[in-house]
Amino acid sequence: MGPPGAGKGTQAVALAERINGAHVSTGDIFRANVAQETELGQAAKRYMDAGEYVPDEVTNAMVADRLAQDDAREAFLLDGYPRTLDQVAKLDQILADLDSGLDGVIALTVVEDELIGRLLERAKVSGRSDDTEEVIRHRQEVYRNETEPLLAVYRDRGLLIEVDGMGSPEEVGARIAEALSTRA
Numbered sequence: 001m002g003p004p005g006a007g008k009g010t011q012a013v014a015l016a017e018r019i020n021g022a023h024v025s026t027g028d029i030f031r032a033n034v035a036q037e038t039e040l041g042q043a044a045k046r047y048m049d050a051g052e053y054v055p056d057e058v059t060n061a062m063v064a065d066r067l068a069q070d071d072a073r074e075a076f077l078l079d080g081y082p083r084t085l086d087q088v089a090k091l092d093q094i095l096a097d098l099d100s101g102l103d104g105v106i107a108l109t110v111v112e113d114e115l116i117g118r119l120l121e122r123a124k125v126s127g128r129s130d131d132t133e134e135v136i137r138h139r140q141e142v143y144r145n146e147t148e149p150l151l152a153v154y155r156d157r158g159l160l161i162e163v164d165g166m167g168s169p170e171e172v173g174a175r176i177a178e179a180l181s182t183r184a
């Protein structure tokens with residue numbers, strides 16, 4: 001978990017590889033569907049472009065489907081999901097049905113000015129339609145309102161692992177590895 005620009009995607013790809021698990025990024029799946037102009041992509045696009053969350057029922061159904069696939073059976077790393085309390089409840093159900101569960105929830109912390117700066121930098125090269133300054137600021141606000149409350153939920157469950165997300169991707173990756181090793 002972490003606000004837009006915290007470096008979730010970068011770290012998630014590396015960590016999924018390390019745990020030999022499926023990397024399940026809801027943002028990536030939505031973008032692939034938008035590019036392929038699928039029905040799901042059409043349903044998601046206007047929300048994404050506006051920096052809003054895609055409706056829970058759309059996202060939840062997509063994740064349920066993805067986690068039921070073979071390559072996610074042994075291990076998976078969720079990137080960008082859950083982001084709402086409704087998604088937390090639905091994820092609990094999905095995992096219970098699969099006889100599975102979460103080992104931990106990694107949250108990357110980065111100060112807001114740095115987040116905006118990083119996203120504006122990324123905007124120059126990403127070509128993402130949601131990387132304009134106005135939408136970037138809105139995404140931060142949506143994160144604070146909708147997603148930040150989830151940190152307390154996972155903290156109460158003893159699953160939260162907070163990691164300082166400032167610094168280079170390598171530094172942050174090393175901190176994550178360190179946090180996981182002292183926990184295991």
Ligand code: ADP
Nearest residue numbers: 004005026027047048052053054059080081083
């Ligand atoms: P970032 O967190 O950097 O903004 P993502 O690639 O994770 O980027 O997500 C991009 C967009 O995809 C979000 O702004 C949102 O519209 C949609 N999205 C991704 N994950 C979810 C989710 N779990 N619930 C609802 N919408 C989502």
